[in-house]
Amino acid sequence: MxxxxxxxxxxxxxxxxxxxxxxxxxxxxxxxxxxxxxxxxxxxxxxxxxxxxxxxxxxxxxxxxxxxxxxxxxxxxxxxxxxxxxxxxxxxxxxxxxxxxxxxxxxxxxxxxxxxxxxxxxxxDPSEDTQEQEDPETSEIPVTTAQGTVSAEKSPDEEKKGE
Amino acid sequence: MSATILTFALSYAQFALALAACLAGTRIVKGPRAQDRVLALDTLYLTVMLLFLVTGMRLGSIFFFEAAMVIAVMGFVATVALAKFLFRGEVIE
Structure with missing residues (x-):
């Protein structure tokens, strides 16, 4: 004051x-x-x-x-x-x-x-995405299965990160 | 006259900033997710820093200013570390 x-x-x-x-x-x-x-x-x-x-x-x-x-x-x-x-x-x-x-x-x-x-x-990391995209170019048949398994494997991993 | 005006203004500012800090505190308690709590902690840091500045003005002391500057810097570091944690799950990789 x-x-x-x-x-x-x-x-x-x-x-x-x-x-x-x-x-x-x-x-x-x-x-x-x-x-x-x-x-x-x-x-x-x-x-x-x-x-x-x-x-x-x-x-x-x-x-x-x-x-x-x-x-x-x-x-x-x-x-x-x-x-x-x-x-x-x-x-x-x-x-x-x-x-x-x-x-x-x-x-x-x-x-x-x-x-x-x-x-x-x-x-x-951009490395994972480029590897996933390069794999289907070499062999065309397992494209859908490879991406399906990769995405199915990635999603619970990201949910763990999110929590 | 001038002392009356300043005392009234500083008292109002202290009350308003304390109320703002309480509102940020309620968001820390009830925030539905982690990012709400981090944002509320950032708001609480800022509000308490302003409260320190106003209290320092009222008491005419320079020590509150030092504390406010430390809070300003620490708040930045804390919020960036918590945002990084929300991103990646760890702070230092």
Whole structure:
């Protein structure tokens, strides 16, 4: 309380505006995260808190710290940089992991054209798929049996991974 | 006057962020699948980091800022490791 007494009014109003903005946006994002029904809807809600929720609180903190120290303080922007660079990366990874798990289980959440399509193998080993495709070219007769056995062997393995 | 405005705004921010952390906590408890819980943990990390920043502003202390920076970095590492685990079943191959 004592630290807040000697602040000019315009700095107080500016910092209060940014703090209230950031906290409200974070609360709205968390509310949507708790209320939305599907995971792929839910993954969008916390980005309110990561974009302007973090931005507003960091700007307010930088304003107050700059006033206390009597010079410009940019330490808070390091946190903002960390959050705004890393959160999209983590959410992309998490969304791809969830899509991978839903496809491995053939989940009814996904639309049918995404369910039956090939599993996106950009993050997996491409060697297995090329070997499976090269085998039928040499001998044409056991094509269907080989693919059938391979796919039948792969599916429980992926279900184990998914769990 | 300015102290009153700032105290009110910071109290509101603390309350809102604590409520947001509780909402993320309910999703950790009832989340139907693992990816929901990982996302809820990420949201909880971020909300508590913002709560630390606001508390540091209110108390005029710089030590909360250090803690918030550590939380920001650790949250990234934790979520990436958990997403990798959901992908492959193991973190380090």
């Amino acid at each position: 004592n630290a807040l007494d000697n602040i000019p009014l315009w700095i107080a109003i500016l910092a209060s505006f940014f703090v209230v903005l950031g906290a409200t946006l974070t609360l709205i994002g968390a509310l949507g995260f708790a209320r939305l029904e599907r995971f792929y809807d839910r993954i969008h809600a916390p980005t309110l808190g990561t974009s302007w929720g973090t931005g507003g609180i960091i700007i307010a903190s930088a304003i107050l710290a700059s006033h206390f120290e009597g010079r410009f303080i940019f330490h808070e922007l390091v946190i903002g940089f960390c959050v705004m660079v890393t959160i999209p990366v983590t959410l992309m990874l998490l969304g791809r992991a969830a899509l991978h798990r839903d496809r491995a289980e053939n989940s009814p959440i996904l639309p049918p054209e995404m369910r039956d399509g090939p599993i996106d193998t950009t993050l997996e």
